Amino acid sequence: MNTETMGAAPWMALPETQAVIAALEARGGPGCARFVGGCVRNTLMGKPIDDIDIATTLTPDAVIEALGAARLRSIPTGVDHGTVTALSGGHPYEITTLRRDVSTDGRRAVVAFTQDWDEDAQRRDFRFNALYADVRGRIYDPTGEGIGDAREGRVVFVGDAETRIREDYLRILRFFRFHAWYGRGEADHEALAACQALKDGIEGLPAERIQKELLKLLAADDPRPALRLMAATGILSAILPAVESLARLEGLITIESEQLFENDPELRLAALIPGDPEVAEQAADDLRLSNAQTERLVQAVGQSPRLVSWMSPRETRRVVYALGPKAFSDRVKLAWAGSDRSAATPQWRGLLALGESWTPPAFPLTGDEVLKAGVPKGPMVGQVMREVELWWIDQDFIEDRFSIIERLKAVVQGMVF
Structure with a gap:
């Protein structure tokens, strides 16, 4: 096992981190717990x-007892798979007992606990994880290649790529996600071939797991190289x-970079979808997006009203009022x-x-005022309010209360009840 020293990083010296390690070592002795995965990488x-994960030779029950003895709270987040938070x-610390796979079906694994750090490493996905x-x-590198991969930006499976993927097909998407976040240069050829072949x-993965990986990938600073590889291998489709082209996404990421906008994975997803709300709704359903995410996606890809760069301020205010500031911003960026x-x-x-500086006003007419103008209760109240509202919008959201009431009277006089 290769070892190297990276020194005591600031997150390792935090009192709360030291308290967790001390609690585990009080039960299992020095060296029974090590930091693992992303925090080391x-x-x-x-x-x-982002997260501090810990691997330990202690069983989950022993971990819970050790934390309790140190008066630290424990949450049995995945005891069957060896995980206690x-x-x-x-601050949360995910603590997992060393494991080896007993059986896998491509979606989940049956595991057995072990005391062997090398066995635990062999069931992980990528060498730098x-x-x-x-x-x-002091870093421990059981595969002998993880340190080099981390420093060179290589995303390489532990052992045989196809074997790792057959254990969990989500690792196909994780490969592209990690390549988007950490990869430099060409993707590993063996890994790419295995992802394409399998x-x-x-298809057998839960939509929620696919959604999570896709949005994480899209949150990378520049996911374009990874997405091009996904498209070329048929994995994106x-x-x-629904994806027909990466052109609009490529343009959006260029704009975000040039204009210093924050990375927006949900809007990037919308950029991948053709300009058809029905297609967007189907994609959202396939990915099991939340209601709020679905609504945003559908509104973002809409084509009416049409947005052009030379819109006048008055036209712009009308559209902001119709769509809302967030949907307007999304539409502008995609256009x-x-x-x-x-x-x-x-x-x-x-x-x-x-769009960011103008706050759409509330329509200053109430149903009670329409009733007082002589309109009977029922659907006619809404129709009258809509007629006056259209006039009010056409007047560029006039604030003159007298003019609004006069318009209400004129609409009511022209209607037959």
Whole structure:
């Protein structure tokens, strides 16, 4: 097993982190617990740390007892698979007992606990995720290649790529997700070939797991190279049959980079979908998006009203009022991404600025006022309000209360009850 020292990273020295390690070692002795996976990998790569995961030789029951003895809260998040979450100083730490696979079916595994760090490493997906570090910052690299992969930006499966994928077909999408986030240069040829050969296994995966991986991939700074590989191997169409082109997504990511917009994985997903709300709704259903995510996706790809870069301020306010500020912003960015960006950037930027700076007013007419004007209760009240509202919008959201009431009277006089 290769070892190397990365030093004590700041996240390792946190009192709450030290408290968890101390609790485990008080039960299992020094060296029974090591940091594993992303926190070690990202430290080597100089990237931010999101989660701190710990591997241990202690069984889940022993982990719970050790945490309790140290007065730390434990949550049995996945005891059957060896995982307990510790809460220390308000921070979660996922602690997993060393494991080996007994059987797998491509979606889930039956595991047995082990005391062997090498066995645990062999069941992990990628070599740079099979890195462990002790409390002094000494790294353990059971595959002998994980440290080099992390430093060179290589995403390589542990052992045989096809074997790892057959254990869990989600690893196909994880390969592209990790390549988008951490890969540099060409993708590993063996891994790519295995992903393509076994892509039919994706069909048996729960939609929620696919959605999660796809949105994580789309959140990378520049997922375009990974998505091109997915498209070329037929894997993108396996999870998003509606995708016809990457052109609008490519344009959106260029705009985000040039204009310093935040990465927006949900809008990037919308950029992949053709401009048809029905297609977007089907894609959202296939991916089991939430109601809020579905509504955003459907609104973003809509084509009416049509947006152009040379819209006047008055036209812009009408559209913002009709769509709402968020949907307007999404539509502008997608229209911008699908246009000739070189010539119209100032105009598109101006549209966004106006949409962000103008708050659509509430329609200043109530149902009670319509009733007082002589309209009987029933559907006619809504019809009258809509007629006045259309006039109010056409008047560029006039604030003159007298004029609004006079318009109401005129509409009522012209209707037959």
